[in-house]
Amino acid sequence: MTNCSFCEKPAVYVNPISRLAYCKRHFIEYFERKVRRTMRKYNMLSEDEHIVVATSGGKDSLSLLHILVKLSRKNPKWRITAVLIDEGIKGYRERTVENLVKYAEIRGIPYVVAGFKEYIGMTLDDIIEEGRRRGLPYMPCSYCGVFRRHVLNQVAREVRATVIATAHNMDDIVQTYLMNIISNSWERVSALTPVRSEESGGFIKRIKPFYEVPEKESALYAILNNLVKPEFIQCPYVKYNVRFTVRRMLNELEDKYPGAKYGLLRSLQAIVPVLKGRVDSRSRYNCLVCDEPSSQKVCRACLYKMQLGLLEAEKIGFILDKAKSDKALASLLKYYSSNSNSEKVL
Amino acid sequence: MVMRVVVIRVKILETNQQVELDVKSTTVRELLLRLGLTLSEHIVFKNGEVITEDDIVEDNSEVVVFTVKSGG
Known part of the structure; x- marks a missing residue:
């Protein structure tokens, strides 16, 4: 039995880099401290905000919603609305919608479920079929990513949000970084920042409070807080995804060389200012x-x-x-x- | 020769597999390695409680391996 480095209770997590062990209580404290520190460091939120939390009902987004709801008790001028984009993926999305609805209703948190069908005109399943029928060259994740962002922006504007919080974690970020290096897309690399805001064009500020949080930690936070059950639900289209391979590769690297993902994050943070002004990432x-x-x-x-x-x-x-x-x-x-x-x- | 009847039973949620490992005791880290699973993508439960990769799993126990990766 591994014991907590702080109180001798059974540990639930050992940080692979610092080798410190955490029991449930100390892990939750450690996790929340890290997220609060990230939000402060990048000036993510001000005193008065209407935060739209992009929530899929999965572990990362429910963890984000949970911690923001918790923090909002100390920030009385924060309003929170959870927004779930229902792409219409049969046999998959229904299950995570349930998680969000249950969570939000118990705690009285306002939420919106916005479907591709009503906002785009077709479910993702139908879009993919129609795209194939028309011979369009896109992968399922291309439609999904583009339309999801589009609908999220639209809903955030409808509810008059001042900021959109997404649960992208450090793994997501470094995977995207590597994928964009591979495809030589430096304008996309320069957009991989913890905060995205634009003065013009009605673009709503976007923040990623889990920017420095490994996926395993946000999953563990969700499990320890009973936000999700330990069951495996996977999008049926994931096998068409390049990310699938990149993720596996990065995790194997991390296991051999703990800290590799943090290293990539630091590398990303070093290159973004260099790219500024050289690649055009702003929407004009x-x-x-x-x-x-x-x-x-x-x-x-x-x-x-x-x-x-x-x-x-x-x-x-x-x-x-x-x-x-x-x-x-x-x-x-x-x-x-x-x-x-x-x-x-x- | 004495036949061993005690094993470690592992349930892998991602693939819905049940695997039996004929080892007397092993750390979670070694167990995942034997199964070709990465440490950074998996959380291991024993008797419904989360255990760490440094913990030791002994004969006749049952563990559940949960994959943390996002849906898609």
Whole structure:
């Protein structure tokens, strides 16, 4: 039996780097202290905020919701709304929705469940089928990521949030970092910061309070607080995901060389200021169709919708009309139409 | 030769597998290694309680291995 380094009770966690052991009580204290410190260090929240917590109902997001709800007791001017994006993945999402609803209802926390079906026009399952039928070249996770972000922004604006908190943990961040190095996407690397805010374009500030938290710690926090049951629920589309392989590789590296993931996080933090001003990561436009901030004149979500036949005819007419006198827009639309076998989309 | 009848039973939630290991005692770390599972992705339970990778699992015990990775 391993004992806690602080009180001799049975340990539930040994930090692989410091080798300190923590019992349940001391682990929870350690975890919350780390998250509070991260939030302070990066100036994530002010005294008066309406925080939208992007909650999937999984371990990370319920841990985030739990700790923010706990902290809000000491910050009376914080309002919290949990937002769950229901992509419509049969046999998967229903189960995590239940976790959130149960959690929020017991504690009286306002929550919104926003479906792809109502906001995009189709469930993710149907989008993937339609994309395949039309010969579109995208992986399930591409649609999901783009549309999820789009719907989350929309809902956050509808509820008048001042900030969106997401539960991306250190593992997520370093995996994305490595994936973007592999694909030579430095503008995406420069966006991997703990806080994202933009003065213009109605972009709502985004924060990642778990930026320095390993996935295992946030999972353990969820389990020790009874937020989720130790059962394995996996998205059926995950096998199509590059992240799947990168994650495995990084965890094997971490086991051999404890601290490797922290090292990558530090490497990311060192490169971001160097990239500043050299790669263009800021959204310069507001999408002509939906008005969301975008790096192109029409945002990715609207381009996907167009290719899937989910954009209304008058909106397509409007952008085609604009494209007549706008070469950049015309070539963007051409690119997106030549990316599919269905040129009839346009 | 004496036949050993006591083993460590491991339930792996991710793959829904039940594995029996014929070892007298082992640390959780070695156990995961033998099963080809990484330390950073797994939490191990014994009798419903979380145990650490430094803990020792003995003959005739049952452990549950929970994979921490996010859904997708």
